Amino acid sequence: MSKKDIKVALIGNPNTGKTSLFNQLTGLTQKVGNYPGVTVDKKQGSCKLSATQNAVITDLPGTYSINPTSVDESIVLKTLLKKDIKESPDVILVVADVENLKRNLLLFSQIKDLEIPTVLAINMVDQMTRKGISIDLTALKEELNTEVVLISARKNQGIEAVKAAIIKCHVAAKATPMCDNKKIDPAYFEELKAINPNYTLYELWLMVTQKNFPEEISKQEKEKLLSFNKDVSKLKKYQHKETIYRYQEINKILKNTYLVDKSKAKDLRAKLDKVFTHRIFGYFIFLLVLLLIFQSIFDWSSLPMDLIDTTFAELSDFARSNLPTGVLSDLIVEGIIPGIGGVIIFIPQIAILFLFIAVLEETGYMSRVVFLMDKIMRRFGMNGKSIIPLISGTACAIPAIMATRTISSWKERLITILVVPFTTCSARLPVYAILISLIIPDTKIFGFYNLQAFTLLMLYALGFGTAILAAYILQKTLKIKSNSFFVVEMPNYKLPSVKNVLFDVLEKTKAFVLGAGKIILALSVVLWFLASNGPESYKNAEQNTIEKVANKNLGTDELQQKIAAVKLENSYIGIMGKSIEPAIRPLGYDWKIGIALITSFAAREVFVGTLATIYSVGSDDENTTTIKEKMRSEINPATGKKIFNFPAGMSLLVFYAFAMQCMATLAIVKRETKTWKWPLIQLFGMTGLAYVCSLIVFQILK
Amino acid sequence: MNTIASLHIGEMGYISEESLDSIPLKLLEMGCLPGAEVQLVQIAPLKDPLYICVNGSHLAIRKETASKIRILKSE
Structure with missing residues (x-):
């Protein structure tokens, strides 16, 4: 970002196609970062406005008003009240939906009163004829005293006009x-304005009503502003009056x-x-969607x-036969390649999940689910909106917990945060997938269902059911x-926009793979x-084993296997696994699974990677079979039975x-809760x- | 006393001026203004929440909120 770049903040009501416009303007340049001091993700991208002028566009969370009722919306207020040259926007681009223009203009009127140059983009104008809407653009520009552009972001129409504007x-x-709030109560607002002439009256009013003070406000001024806050009922009355007044103007x-x-x-x-x-089809369709x-x-x-x-697996073989023997080659063949493979393998499942969630949100169906589920969720101390985090939780708990920010009640939000990790996240999927393929036969039930x-x-149902039950107890x-x-x-x-859905899937998958991938690797x-x-x-393992079996006349292959097994048992990791074995033996696990359990505390999916590493170390190197095959053939030396038998497999499924x-979720x-109390619980x-x-x-089951 | 909660599906009414103080600011900002025409579009299967259309906005609100907003039923 160079100094000459125009800083543009993109603001609008939810469901106005703000994301479509952002995607059209910034394309693949968008990045997700953090706002300084706050936790909400900041989406930014650059845009070439003309041959000589670039812009940096920040996508702010969708909101109906500057007055926030949730954590998400408070970001908009915080960003706009800042007078910091580096952070505060040069131009605000307000996106409005042509069909709901009246309501969208409320936010626009509030933005205007901050006295920052503003462009209004009226979106979805391709729908105008169908909806019987007509706009007098010239007159509207004049009345609003602003650049107004008619666009259709999805159809890529009017984007150049937005840039020019x-x-x-x-x-x-x-x-x-x-609007001029002085019209509500001249004396009251005159007094307010006098506190600091550097701010607009509306900015000062926001500081009073939202108790949100920029750093630049002095202590004395803050006290004066707070004195306006004493009469709560008067404040509330004036806020109501202000809103009505705004709608009158609009x-x-x-x-x-x-x-x-x-x-x-x-x-x-x-x-x-x-x-x-x-009342019947609604739930039935929702169930079908989930099944699908x-x-x-x-x-x-x-x-x-x-x-x-x-x-x-083939790559490992290839590397082994082509690299010279040595510690570095071992690191590549036994550590790095299986590690990367363990990350890549989740991508298909994660991407499919995010794809479905993105489509459900894009089509507007998700809001109907919220409507259907509110009463039920409320019984369990949550909110209809909790359904989105709970479904997103089936991809990853981290974006799911962030998605609770739209819930305005703290208790409902906290309960949702606490129970979301019970839902089956994609990090559990590789664990489930490998265990299920080992212990459940690949047959059809009811003639069609695998x-x-x-x-x-059933595991999804278990996770969801436990989440609901835990919520009830917490409530x-x-x-x-x-x-x-x-x-x-x-x-x-x-209809979902292909571009929006793909960008969403790409962004979330990338964040997941990069975030979790580092830990796994x-x-x-x-x-x-x-x-x-x-x-x-x-x-001494090699020497001891050779001496011990010297009289048994073993073949070379058999001897090598024996040595490898003894080596693994006596390695640092073997010792760690063995030390927790007494505690996990009643659950049906051996020390190898013990190792995987320990490493899973970094992230669940590491279970698979860990077993991959353990078994590739433990097996003969000549033909590297897949992890699954290795696990299937693993035998418990104590009982002579297979380790991954039905009871132990089920026990592991329940444990996971x-x-x-997941360290990342705890963090x-x-x-989000600003205390260690809840993550520790x-x-x-x-x-x-x-x-x-x-x-x-x-x-x-034993 | 008629409120949004006492409407039948498809029925319309006008939000009365006197209920201004009982409308939460957020709803007001979303177009639920005194004098505005309001239609009950749908009731959720478990009788709550209510799906209303007011001032061109389609909103779902809880029965608890709706029962505080007084209306005049249209003929």
């Missing part, structure tokens, strides 16, 4: 307020510039709503996953007072080191369903529950 607006640097402007011929409005919405929110998602995850991803699995897919569905035990207020917009049904290398080094007994094994919960509560339940499962 940004430049024009920036050069003119003209910013006039739209109505005056729209009266002659925006006409709707209602007879032309054909409503597909009503017909679809009748089906999707029907889970079936697809298994069906669509099995081919690419097998391909990735075998490709990396038994393995059905088991997976009864948590003594937190917070008012529960709920309003959800039911947007128009839309680093751990793979550490594991390899721990598995191929050890104390005295490790170094309940245990809190995000700490960030999750860590010990969930893992304790996992231990007890796995113990019961194994002891019953």
Whole structure:
């Protein structure tokens, strides 16, 4: 970003196509960063406005008003009140939906009063004829005293005009307020304005009503501003009056510039709503959608996953036969290649999940689910909006916990945050997938439904059911007072935009793979080191084994296998696994699984990578089979039975369903709740529950 | 006393001026203004929340909120 770049903040109501416009303007240049001091993700991208002028565009969270009712919306206020040259925007681009122009102009009127140059982009104008809407653009520009552009972001229409308007607006640097609060109570607002002439009256008013003070405000001024805050009922009354006054102004402007011929409005919405929110079909359709998602995850991803699995096994073989023998080669063949393979293999499943979630949100169907589920969720101390985090949680708990920011009641939000990690995240999927393929036969039930897919569905149900149950207990035990207020917009049904969906999937998958990938790769290398080094007994393993079996007349291959096994047992990692073996033996696990459990506390999916490393170290190197085949043939020397038999497999599935094994999630919960109390409760509560339940499962099935 | 919650599906009414103080600011900002025409579009299967259309905005609100907003039923 150079100094000459125009800083543009993109603002708008939810469901106005703000994301489409952002994608059109910035394309592949967009990056996700953090706002300084706050935790909400900041999406930025650069845009070439003209041959000589670039812009940096920041996409702010969607909001109906500057007055925030959730954490998400408060970002908009914080960004706009800042007077910092580096951070504060030069131009604000407000996106409005042509069909809801009146309501969208409320936010616009508030932005205008901050006296920052503003461009208004009216989106979805391709729908105007169909909806019977006509706009007098010249008159509207004049009335609003602003650059107004008609666009259709999805159809890539009017984007060049937006760019030109940004430049024009920036050069003119003209910013006039739209409303004047002095009309509500002249004396009151005169006194307020006198506090600091550097701020507009509306900015000062926001500081009073939202108790949000920029750093530049002095202590004295802050006290003066706070004194306005004493009479709460008067404040509330004036806020109400202000909103009504704003709508009066907007109505005056729209009266002659925006006409709707209602007879032309054909409503597909009503017909679809009748089906999707029907008292029986509504839930039935939702259930079908969920079934479709889970079936697809298994069906669509099995081919690419097998391909990735075998490709990396072959790559290891290739590397082994072509690299000179040595420590570095061992690191590459046994540590790095299986480690990277362990990351890549999740991509198909994660991407498919994010794809479905993106499509559901894009089409507007998700809001109907919120509507259907609110009453049920409320019974469990949550909110209809909690359904989105709970479904997103099936991809990853981290974006899911961030998605709770739209819930305005603190108690409902906290409960949602606490129970989200119970939902089956994609990091559990590779663990489930490998265990299910080992212990559940690949047959059909009811003639069509795959038994393995059905088991997976049951695990999802277990995770979701536990989340709901935990929420119910938390609702009864948590003594937190917070008012529960709920309003959800039911947007128009839309066909999902391919570009928006793909960008969303790309962004989330990238963040997941890069974030989790680093941990997995680093751990793979550490594991390899721990598995191929050890104390005295490790170094003597080869000599001792040869001496011990000298009289048994073993073949070379057999001898080599024996040595490798003894070596692994005496390595550092073998010692770690063995030291926890007494605690996990009642659950049906051996020390190798013990090692995988320890490393899983970095992230669950490391389980698979760990076993990959352990077994590739433990096996003969001549033909590297896939992890799955190695696990299948693993035999417990104590019992002579297979390690991954039905009882132990089920016990492991239950353990992974309940245990809190993700450092990244704990860190995000700490960030969102601002205390270690809640993440610690999750860590010990969930893992304790996992231990007890796995113990019961194994002891019953044994 | 008629409120949004007492409307039947498809029925319309006008939000009465006297209920201004009982409308949460957020709803007001979303177009739920005194004098505005409001239609009950749909009721969720478990009788709550309510799906309303007011001032061109399609919103879902809880029964608790809706029962505080007084209306005049249209003929």
